[in-house]
Amino acid sequence: DSAPLFAGLEHDFNARWRLKLAASQQHIKIRHSLAYPTGAVDRNTLMGPSYGSTLYFSEPSSYRYRGVDATLTGAFDAFGREHEVVFGGTWSENDNSGRYMLRVNAPPITQSIFAFDPRSVLRPTDQAPVEPENFNISSSSGIFGVARLNLADSLKLIVGGRLTSSKSTTYRADSSKTSTEEKDVFTPYGGLIYDFAPNWSAYASYSDIFRVQNTQYTASGEPLKPVVGANYEAGVKGEFYGGRLNTSFAVFRIEEQNRAQVDPNNLQPCRGSPAGGDCYIAEGKVHGQGFETEISGEILPGWEAIAGYTYVKTKYLSDRDRTGASSGNQGQPFRTTTPEHLFRLWTNYRLPGNLHRWTIGGGVNAQSSIYSQSGTVRIDHGGYTLWNARIGYRINEQWHLALNVNNVFDKRYYQRLGTISSGNPYGEPRSWML
Numbered sequence: 001d002s003a004p005l006f007a008g009l010e011h012d013f014n015a016r017w018r019l020k021l022a023a024s025q026q027h028i029k030i031r032h033s034l035a036y037p038t039g040a041v042d043r044n045t046l047m048g049p050s051y052g053s054t055l056y057f058s059e060p061s062s063y064r065y066r067g068v069d070a071t072l073t074g075a076f077d078a079f080g081r082e083h084e085v086v087f088g089g090t091w092s093e094n095d096n097s098g099r100y101m102l103r104v105n106a107p108p109i110t111q112s113i114f115a116f117d118p119r120s121v122l123r124p125t126d127q128a129p130v131e132p133e134n135f136n137i138s139s140s141s142g143i144f145g146v147a148r149l150n151l152a153d154s155l156k157l158i159v160g161g162r163l164t165s166s167k168s169t170t171y172r173a174d175s176s177k178t179s180t181e182e183k184d185v186f187t188p189y190g191g192l193i194y195d196f197a198p199n200w201s202a203y204a205s206y207s208d209i210f211r212v213q214n215t216q217y218t219a220s221g222e223p224l225k226p227v228v229g230a231n232y233e234a235g236v237k238g239e240f241y242g243g244r245l246n247t248s249f250a251v252f253r254i255e256e257q258n259r260a261q262v263d264p265n266n267l268q269p270c271r272g273s274p275a276g277g278d279c280y281i282a283e284g285k286v287h288g289q290g291f292e293t294e295i296s297g298e299i300l301p302g303w304e305a306i307a308g309y310t311y312v313k314t315k316y317l318s319d320r321d322r323t324g325a326s327s328g329n330q331g332q333p334f335r336t337t338t339p340e341h342l343f344r345l346w347t348n349y350r351l352p353g354n355l356h357r358w359t360i361g362g363g364v365n366a367q368s369s370i371y372s373q374s375g376t377v378r379i380d381h382g383g384y385t386l387w388n389a390r391i392g393y394r395i396n397e398q399w400h401l402a403l404n405v406n407n408v409f410d411k412r413y414y415q416r417l418g419t420i421s422s423g424n425p426y427g428e429p430r431s432w433m434l
Contacts, residue, residue, distance in 0.1 A: 017074035026065045031057035035121045052108035055124035067092035084148040093139040138168035138214040154195040161188040168214035168223040204234040216280040217273040219266035229256035245297035253289040258282040284319040286334040305347035337417045339367035361390040372417035384413045404433045
């Protein structure tokens with residue numbers, strides 16, 4: 001795995017126009033041995049899970065990424081007002097032109113959970129059976145532009161769009177190949193901001209969604225179709241005390257088709273993917289909608305706080321199985337690991353008078369229950385709350401001392417809920433930092 005390379009160039013034509021260029025490249029060669037558990041523990045015999053091993057490598061080449069970005073930003077005067085514009089272009093290529101091999105040692109072993117010997121898992125060797133895999137070359141390019149127009153003192157219009165093209169070719173182990181291509185797909189964007197009071201503004205926006213997914217593959221080796229959809233948002237924002245205190249409230253709705261999710265029926269390593277990892281499936285039509293509100297800034301002299309609440313509801317609008325019939329997902333949440341309710345609060349207070357060098361702070365993150373389901377197996381995680389605290393002391397203008405405590409009550413929770421293949425890691429326990 002070679003280190004990624006980056007290069008960038010910025011040029012100011014004058015005080016109002018700037019050009020930025022950036023390029024990056026990364027070349028990854030893969031060769032690793034992996035021991036992995038599968039299955040569950042038998043509650044009666046305490047035997048399990050089963051342990052197997054693989055040797056995964058690429059020859060003679062492997063994965064290479066290259067990308068270039070260019071952005072021109074500037075301002076101009078028209079109709080007695082100043083306006084801003086942004087133009088740019090992007091190009092990227094993912095080259096999986098090497099031949100990937102997966103060597104598997106069989107059979108896997110099963111031991112009691114109280115008598116596990118990691119040395120008993122056989123190490124895969126180059127003499128094990130060879131399974132050649134598919135490989136892929138994909139590219140994506142696009143140009144975009146955005147204009148921020150000051151129509152009046154209290155009214156601003158934002159319009160823009162992007163023209164995207166992508167191509168992906170999959171070469172199979174049986175010497176066949178398939179290609180998918182999207183040419184000149186236009187995704188518009190528009191927004192309107194109106195200052196209806198001295199401290200308040202309202203806004204509304206709409207944008208098309210087009211997101212290439214040709215680096216994610218199905219179990220059969222086909223790259224996923226692009227995600228398409230629309231994003232709607234409207235809200236109000238308030239600014240007080242010269243910008244020291246800010247409030248916002250927004251409602252949103254997102255509609256998407258062909259969204260990628262891990263395929264629960266084809267666990268990693270995915271034989272259809274040139275780079276291994278998970279297999280993916282493209283969903284039907286889904287949506288997410290909800291609202292969020294936030295207040296942040298200096299509530300009183302020396303007292304700063306940020307608080308926010310988010311509500312989001314997701315749903316399968318249409319989902320079909322291989323026969324074309326409605327699947328069991330239809331009408332159910334499509335992102336069950338996203339909590340419907342999320343509350344965040346953090347506050348920090350500088351003590352008055354002779355104690356002005358001291359600051360004390362605390363915060364809380366609370367969320368509602370979530371679950372993960374793979375086939376008939378469902379994992380539930382109840383709602384939980386995490387508390388954090390902080391105390392600081394300013395020694396002088398150059399030095400500041402602070403003690404931070406995260407997860408004060410040492411709450412035991414899952415950092416995320418995944419599928420059988422991705423696992424369910426615990427979140428961080430109580431930690432201290434001085």
